[in-house]
Amino acid sequence: MDYNGPGWAIPTAAKDKEAAKRWIDFWMQDENLQIFVTADTGLSTLKGGTSGLPAVAEAYEAARNAGHVVTFPVGRSFPAQLGADMPNDITSFMLNPDQDYTQILERWDQTAAKERQ
Known part of the structure; x- marks a missing residue:
């Protein structure tokens, strides 16, 4: 299952839109995001970004990189x-x-x- 990390959008009611833009810009840098995805055993949402997945998930990662949707658990959809x-x-x-x-x-x-x- 994909988990799309920390806040990639700016709420319309944001009080400080410039701070929100800086937040997104920070996470758009692979050197910052890789720390998060490695610790969280997750995938980067950045094209060519660092992966935090273990070797056992190579088939999953290859399928996602090829643009395929992977259901959970494998072969089933979740409720x-x-x-x-x-x-x-x-x-x-x-x-x-x-x-x-x-x-x-x-x-x-x-x-x-x-x-x-």
């Missing part, structure tokens, strides 16, 4: 409810990394299991 829950749960965890992430993962598994029944 629409997870499409809404996952970004919220990831944001919640990033704001409070002390919480037990296994509860989040178990909830996702339960949602996916309901869909497969």
Whole structure:
């Protein structure tokens, strides 16, 4: 599953649009973003950007680089409810990394299991 990193858009109600532009410009530099994607085991959204994925994910990365969509889990699509829950749960965890992430993962598994029944 793709996780598209930190804030790539400027809200229309942003109080300091110039600061928001500098924020985006910072993350548009691979030398900055690579630290994030490596630590997060993620993919860069930049063309030719550094990947943080381990070697075991080479097939996934090759498919994404070729412009293909990769479903989750491999060969299946994930329930629409997870499409809404996952970004919220990831944001919640990033704001409070002390919480037990296994509860989040178990909830996702339960949602996916309901869909497969």
